[in-house]
Amino acid sequence: KEDLAKTLELYPPTRRQFHSGMVVDILTKVRDNFESTMTKLKDMTITGLAISTDFGLLRGKQLEEICRQVRHMFQPHNGTIEKLVLSEVEQREMDCTFLQPPIQIEPNQHEVITIGLIMGTFNFKMPSLKHQGDGTQGKALVRTIKSEIARVMDAEGSESARGSSIRWTNIMQACELSENLENWLKFITYHAILKKTGNMWKHRVDECDQIGTNLEHVFKCLDGVNALKLLRDVTNTFSLLYKRETKPDWEDKEWQRKKALLRSFDNIEMKNILTFWQINK
Structure with a gap:
């Protein structure tokens, strides 16, 4: 009520002029108040x-x-799984990262657990994937990502193969993922496979x-x-x-x-x- 009263005092209904700066000002204050509240909650x-x-x-x-x-x-990401994207810093870091040849194509427990933690944190369900062999959807995804990394390493060599060389369409086609899940795929690859x-x-x-x-x-x-x-x-x-x-x-x-x-x-x-x-x- 106090915040509403202050807002009405700053922007009374009788004021006929309106401009986008007022909206920006209000949204900025709301964001600052939210961040302040969450900091106090954490502390x-x-x-x-x-x-x-x-x-x-x-x-x-x-x-x-x-x-x-x-x-x-x-969490900075809300809404749907399609909106789960890397930050600009993370994207640049992934593109510049020299790829390492996978020790084994089969997924390890740490990689699968990381995917589960990410999906659980945002309360997302694992997309339905086309896969062959035993294992869960998460294991199938890790196996496909590692296979693509191995392909890039064979084609370009260890001295030049970087994250930017990964062809995401190869992974998406192999798993039959829809195009709007490419950002999610990059997010999972960066955190679960490349940066662990x-x-x-x-x-x-x-x-x-x-x-x-x-x-x-x-x-x-x-x-x-x-x-x-x-x-x-x-x-x-x-x-x-x-x-x-x-x-x-x-x-x-x-x-x-x-x-x-x-x-x-x-x-x-x-x-x-x-x-x-x-x-x-």
Whole structure:
């Protein structure tokens, strides 16, 4: 509401002039606010109020769903598998990389696991591939990519064969992949075969899953406090009735101690909420 009020103040409805710069300005602020929020979430400096406001839709979700949504938030690629593309830096690096002859055409476990991590991170399903022999779709894809690399090495030699020499159409035709999956194929080849970035992807997944777990714990803490508030209201009501009708000087000493758990987390940072939860859950 505060952000909306500020936007309306900057761009009141009565202002008749409109230009593209206003849209750019608004989108820039939205992007900056999003990046700032995600940085605070990662550093666990985001407050309880901000968590409730910005991530409230995840409250009540299963841990698996929370982690899946967090992975989507932290990844630069969203939407469909066709939009999964290398960055300009990665593309240039792949084109300039000297190819190494595959030790074996058959896929190894690390390569297959890396493909699985990439697809799981973006919640994509493996495309249907035409392949022969035993193994999964991932193994068939690795086998075809390595075969193309071996072909390039034989044709050009180890001193001149670079990533730019790979004929992607050969791989796509062999696997019967549609043309709109070429960028995805390059992405998989770069990360799973050429650069072997499996550990990086595992670290990303683990990091996002930890953030998702932290969010779930914060939600449980906030839900617990809300439940205690209801219990407080009921206890206070019945305590007054009991004292009035039975024992005027009676006090629930245990409840008096437990009331210390009733506090506001609106301005408390996430790391401190998690500490409180671990101690008092």
